[in-house]
Amino acid sequence: MHGVARYTMGERGVGLVRAVLVWAVRLCGLVGWVAVAVACTWLLGVGSVPRPWNGLLAWGAVAAGCAVVRVGALWGLRRVERAGGGLSLNKSDGGGSWASYDRLEPEVLSRRRPPLGYVLGRYFESRAWIRLRTCAVWLLVGFASGALFVGLLGAGSGDDRVDALRDAGARVSTATVVERPGGVREDLSEDVVRGYSARLVVAVPGGPERLVVKGAYTYDRPRAGAEVAVLWAPSAPELGGYVHERKDLRALAGGRWSAFSGGGDGRDALVAFVLVMVIGCVLAAVFTFTAGPGALQRVAWSPGVQTVRGALIVAVFLGWRPLLLGDGASLPEEVFAGGGFILVLLVYVFTSVGTIGDDD
Structure with missing residues (x-):
């Protein structure tokens, strides 16, 4: 039992x-x-x-x-x-x-x-x-x-430039291209031009009159007198600027990102x-x-x-x-x-x- x-x-x-x-x-x-x-x-x-x-x-x-x-x-x-x-x-x-x-x-x-x-x-x-x-x-x-x-x-x-600019207190401003762009290259996708990359020199209102931007990406062919949005740091203009029209620069400046932003990305x-x-x-x-x-x-x-x-x-x-x-x-x-x-x-x-x- x-x-x-x-x-x-x-x-x-x-x-x-x-x-x-x-x-x-x-x-x-x-x-x-x-x-x-x-x-x-x-x-x-x-x-x-x-x-x-x-x-x-x-x-x-x-x-x-x-x-x-x-x-x-x-x-x-x-x-x-x-x-x-x-x-x-x-x-x-x-x-x-x-x-x-x-x-x-x-x-x-x-x-x-x-x-x-x-x-x-x-x-x-x-x-x-x-x-x-x-x-x-x-x-x-x-x-x-x-x-x-x-x-x-x-x-x-982002990249190292964005990180450096953000650490220096980056902001986004509308700048004017003051010199003829250099090293212009087309961004091709299946023989269709999606955009252009170039070296730009821009003038920022209330900031430097000559800010160098390497590898700037724009949808339209860059030219002198055109306006672009640039990410730059007022405390460190020697860092140059960052221009990329496929990205949300304000989000990058704040260390943020937008999953489905209005840009190309x-x-x-x-x-x-x-x-x-x-x-x-x-x-x-x-x-x-x-x-x-x-x-x-x-x-x-x-x-x-x-x-x-x-x-x-x-x-x-x-x-x-x-x-x-x-x-x-x-x-x-x-x-x-x-x-x-x-x-x-x-x-x-x-x-x-x-x-x-x-x-x-």
Whole structure:
């Protein structure tokens, strides 16, 4: 009798641990999804706030932390199931319900009000929820990739001259070209002239009468007498000026950027963002509806697959951390920050491609 009681208590203990780990996986997945969505939305609209972007950093840390905890819970669940002989969440009975809940069904059905955990568990293992969850993940992958790409364009839009001018107290003024431009070069795209770069000498109202601007970029061919917006520092005119009509100079002066500004870079960023989002929608449709619920469930609950994805999330977060804080980045950080948008797409595709056509 005591042996049976000990066995029952041991089985209940294993079941409790399994339930805790299962819900840890689910809650971390949900919170992580929300954190990534908020962080990427914040990234697209954070241009009005100068760095450091602590709020964005906090949401990124939440997403990375949830990824780590979720992976740990999945490996713990794998170990518990092997040690306790439990039934895996990866196997369906063919009717849309999963074995770990079917074991409880006779006891639960005898009650007038089933436990909330059982009801939610059955819902989270339904075919409709599995497809909805998969679609939501892929839509977020597309959105995150687009946001990372746009953010990279904006956060990396300055150069050493801009940093030096900003440190010296930069301001934006309308200046007049006072000499014939030198070294004029055309900016060609598919044999179409998009703009011109040249060396300009400009006069700034209330400032220097001869301010040298190297590598000035304008849409129209520069000429003497033309007016241009110039970024310069009243306290350090020897630094010269910065002219670039594809960029928001006022945002650069304040250490900010605009995701979809009215300039050429803003239009290019918008086109790129829409294109990546379209790719994300296509991938969402492909991976959601070409695989069976069992195959989708195996990927979602696979410790190996989720470890790879979780490691990528952490690496991208760490790579972006210097950009968010306005600090210098090491080579590995630059790799994951610069290539994060394409790495996210590639890793998720390669870890899911095996589900295509799998009706299990």
